[in-house]
Amino acid sequence: MNRFDWLSEYLARLEDEHVVVPSGNTQSLAPAHLLIIDPEDWAKVAVVAKQMGLRWAAIWGDEQDHDIVLTVVLVYQGDYIALRTAMTGDHPVIASHTPVYAAADRMERHLADMLGVQFDGHPDPRRWTRHRAWEADEYPLRAHFPAAGQGNGLTPADSDYPFPPIQGSGVYEIPVGPVHAGIIEPGHFRFQAAGEPILRLEERLGYVHKGIEKRAIGRDAEGLARLAARISGDSTVAHSWAACQALERACHVKIPAKASLIRGLLCERERVANHLGDIGAICNDVGFAFAQMQCQALREQWLRHSLTLTGHRLMMDVVLPGGVRVDIDQAGRELLRAEHVWLREQIGPLFDILNDHPSLEDRLLSSGYLSPASAAELGVSGYVGKASGQAVDLRKDSPYAPYSRLSFSVALSEAGDVAARMAIRQQEIYSSLELMNEMLDILENTAESEPTQVKLAPILGAEGLGLIDGWRGEIISHVRLDDKGRIAHFFARDPSWFSWPALERIVLGNIVPDFPVCNKSVNASYSGQDL
């Protein structure tokens, strides 16, 4: 089947529902196809998409000349379509996609808080991103809302958030956070339990909301890359890449093959570093400190090599608009090849121990189960999705340079438990090592003189879409430029938007003391979700 062959059927089915798509194009958000939808038809396009099995991936909104423009991204077989509609900004009301797609829940609530869009039929009218830093009738992403804020008094705690009550004999609540006991990000978890098993978990996030979308407005390309690098520090390469890819597509710039190879190498290095850290931390959360120490030691060596190669242990600000800041020369390539051999030698016997250790099996197998049906419903990608039968991997489904010329297999399992999420991470480390070696082979035959960065000339008013497979999964970035070539709109959809709701289902029926290991096996980003 060719790319977008299915689209004609989608459009035909829409026509059966009397939905006319007045216009659209394949250029402005390439590789996605953009379809303009009448606001009246907003619910129907989702219903038909759901019937055809499209995955709901993102929504963002933007104020343009007093109009509110909404864009939803849907995916089918690795092909992306963007549905767009516009309404007058005075009192924007539109049908909610949440009754059809559970995945839309929090992102629609985010837009309601940030842009004042009322989503009709949304099953949960409570605020999400807004706590008490601004009032309910103020919307930070509106053009007239000052970025500096209005009145800078003390922001009180969001103590009256209406958590649904629970009643019953022996039923109790455990409120946790925002300040957690470990060295982790802040967020609130409200557990409702009877005895040890968890009956219900509700997450309350938004604590690290620092206005990234508003902060991006008016920046130049370099400024946006710096901000994107700090959306979620553990995904700094992937988010920088997604933002830069969006910028480069907006500006119709093709980066040198060498630059995309280096980006690929860095992105796989980031995947390996994080997976190593997570595997150790998962084992540590069930009291197996040996694995934690071993994995931390490997991770530390890995980060030191990143420092040697890029000048930064986490490789921050190395991916820049138009390319990359560093070249990887002969010495660097040799260092990497030796390092890949070394890591393979190290993890083989270590993973053998982890995968054949009864006390670990006892805690990890069957804990924190996410069914393939739930994973599909919530649109989860990355290792959480792959452990629950969702073979979503942009490197394969919607390949971009350098992955379009590389071959590898996507790790997949239906088991859905903590052990499966750890196993996927192990397999992904092996597959990243192979991918990186392939990239080094190609890099070997690339001229030393080839540049690593090209200049970006902004195209006024243009927009672009970034689609990158980060270590957590699919990242979608959208950039629109204003009439001076500065950033007019930026939205980055971290995979955590979907893995957080998955965690609420994962913990059901598990005992409260197993929450840390369930949480670690998901390891969603607070900062990436809160923006």
Place this chain on the structure above:
Amino acid sequence: MLRILKRIYHSGLLTENEPDYLQDPEVQALGSELKTVVDAHFNGSLAIRAVDAGSCNACELEIHAINGPHYDIERFGVHFVASPRHADVLLVTGPVSRHMETAVRRTWRAMAAPRFVIACGDCACNGGEFGSSYASCGAVENVIPVDLQIAGCPPSPVQLMRGILALMQKAKKI
């Protein structure tokens, strides 16, 4: 079990001696003084409570690293605790998001005197890339008093350890 013991034996001791990672002679001097100061002024153990007030989580990754086998800050008597009630030092990362403003104040108030605050990372020192806005209070010192700043985005494990040592020097004079 034998495999685990074999692996531990072959991994050996990874914790590095001071001269390996603290090459700066000034820091070396601080390093050797650290334990003395911790012993004398904190009865042998310095307890740190880390609070993320809005960071991008990069600082957290590096704070984790100083507890790892290569740096092992615990050997100097410095350890991380789960409650501000047990803490001598509050290590704050990130710009303070407005949504965390009250939580950070309350955490600080929950600490017993004498208490110290370290602003960890560029965002905590000056707001960094996020600055002050409708959503961010900017630097930690805009919210609670700060005794020491550790610059870096994120600070490396060595910079973090230097910072904690420097705070000890300061605390000694109090």
